[in-house]
Every structure is written in C-alpha cells, then in structure tokens.
Amino acid sequence: MSFADATIARLPRSVRPFAxxxxELIKFAIVGASTFVVDSAIFYTLKLTILEPKPVxxxxxxxxxxxxxxYILNREWSFRDRGGRERHHEALxxxxxxxxGVLLSMAPLWVSSYVLMLRVPMVTLMTENIADFISAYVIGNLLQMAFRFWAFRRFVFPDEFARNPEKALESTLTGGGIAKALEDEFELRNAAPAEAPGKNGTVTPLRRPRRPAPDQLGDSSDPKVSKTS
Structure with a gap:
C-alpha cells in the first residue's frame, strides 16, 4: 500500500470515496504540507544561526x-503520469x-491589513495577530493551493497518461473504450441498407448485385459450336 493509499484509509468514511x-489532489496536498515543513525548517534554522540579522x-x-x-515531488509523484511538455518549458x-500562487496567497493579508484595517491601533494586538494568521495561513494558503492544483493540471502537466502509455491503455479498457467500439461495430453490421436517390429524385434502396446463374457463366460472345452429323 502506498503512502497516499494509507493516508486515504485513515480519512473519515464520509470523505473517503471523494479522496x-x-x-492526485491527496498527493498534491501531502506535497504541499511537506514543502511547508521544509520551508519553515530552513527559514528558522538560517534565521537563528548564520543569517540572524538577515531574516528576509x-x-x-x-x-x-x-x-x-x-517541483520535483509534484512531477515525480503527484502528477507522475502527466506531462506533454519539454522539461525546460514545464519547469518555467x-x-x-x-x-x-504566492501573490494570490498574499491577497487576503493585504485585504485584512489595508481594506478592513485590522491593524493596531484600530484593533488590539491579539486581534491583529489572529486576523493575520487566518488571512495569510488559512485563506491565503487555501486560495494558493486551489489555484496551483488547477493550473498544474491545466498548463504545466496538461496531458493525462502522457508518461505512462500502459496506464492510458488500461484506462481505455476499463473506461468502456473496447465495449463502445464493439457496440459501434454491431450497429454498423445490423444497420438498414443504404438508400440512394434515383433519376427522378425518388429514393430507391441499394441492392446487392445478383449472382449469375450457373448456366449464365459462359460468355455470350463466344461462337456457338455446331453439332456435326
């Protein structure tokens, strides 16, 4: 069982069918959480050691x-079957x-700070911190996550099963592709005879040519053999 399957198995039964x-969405969320931990760990490590005076x-x-x-985790795990672009174009x-996505994540914080004016001295320091956390880390991250997931599937990795032809064939078989083809072939074989317009504009059915009788197989242009007495 993969890590994603194990994660889905731990979810409540009400949301498990959706997951x-x-x-891909579950894997994308796991990658997002992992990179958030990486970002925070590196930031605080640098900030508290060699880059203490330079937090930015x-x-x-x-x-x-x-x-x-x-990028590496999403390409090789979340969207490992997707592709369709050259590597440098895909990375760009x-x-x-x-x-x-980063700009979108900053938008709720900007609205909270400069539109709703949830800043000291307009509000208390606790209110400001709560508003910043909700706008930046809750609303902002959810907005960024939704946009990035849609854009990755739509623009960065547009073609499903582009890097896994075997899975594409399996999807076709399980998705009813063969059954549809057989159904179309059956309908074609059992369709009514085609009709074609006649000289006077009427529609007459097209009939198969009749096979000649055995006694008509000879060529009429051959000279007849006379009987000799």
Missing amino acids: ERHH TAKIIAGIVAVIAS LFFGVSGV
Whole structure:
C-alpha cells in the first residue's frame, strides 16, 4: 500500500470515496504540507544561526529550496503520469504558476491589513495577530493551493497518461473504450441498407448485385459450336 493509499484509509468514511477518486489532489496536498515543513525548517534554522540579522534573505533561500522540492515531488509523484511538455518549458511554467500562487496567497493579508484595517491601533494586538494568521495561513494558503492544483493540471502537466502509455491503455479498457467500439461495430453490421436517390429524385434502396446463374457463366460472345452429323 502506498503512502497516499494509507493516508486515504485513515480519512473519515464520509470523505473517503471523494479522496479515492482524486488521488492526485491527496498527493498534491501531502506535497504541499511537506514543502511547508521544509520551508519553515530552513527559514528558522538560517534565521537563528548564520543569517540572524538577515531574516528576509533566510526566507528567500528557504522559499527557493521549497519551490524546487515542490517541483520535483509534484512531477515525480503527484502528477507522475502527466506531462506533454519539454522539461525546460514545464519547469518555467511551474515556477511561473508558483509565483502567481504566492501573490494570490498574499491577497487576503493585504485585504485584512489595508481594506478592513485590522491593524493596531484600530484593533488590539491579539486581534491583529489572529486576523493575520487566518488571512495569510488559512485563506491565503487555501486560495494558493486551489489555484496551483488547477493550473498544474491545466498548463504545466496538461496531458493525462502522457508518461505512462500502459496506464492510458488500461484506462481505455476499463473506461468502456473496447465495449463502445464493439457496440459501434454491431450497429454498423445490423444497420438498414443504404438508400440512394434515383433519376427522378425518388429514393430507391441499394441492392446487392445478383449472382449469375450457373448456366449464365459462359460468355455470350463466344461462337456457338455446331453439332456435326
């Protein structure tokens, strides 16, 4: 049993059927959680050691490492059967989509801070921190996750089963492709005779040519053999 299957087995029964139909989404969420841990671990390690006076630099380095790890894990695990683009084009689109996702994740925090004005002294410090956490880490991350999952499937890895032809054939067989082909062939063989328009515009059925009788197989142009007495 794979890690994704084990994770799905631990989910409540009410959501388990949905998860079983969306393996890619479950894997994508696991990768997102893993890269979040990588990002946080590298950031705090650098911030508390060699880059203590430069937290922004530490965050940039942690973010770059997390994005690279996300690309490798998503390509080789979450969307391992998808593809359809050259590697450099695929990587460029991945990092571009990830950048747009970061901007989207910042949008709720911007609204909370500068539109709703949930900042000190308008509100208490506790209210500000709660608002920042909900807007940045809850709403922002969910918005980013939804956009990235859609964009990865739509633009970065567009072709399903592009890297796994055997699975594509299996999907065709289990999806009713063979049954559909046999059904079409059966309907074609049992279809009514075709009809063609006659000279006067009427429609007459096309008939198969009649086979000649055995006594008509000879050529009428052959000279007749006379009987001699």
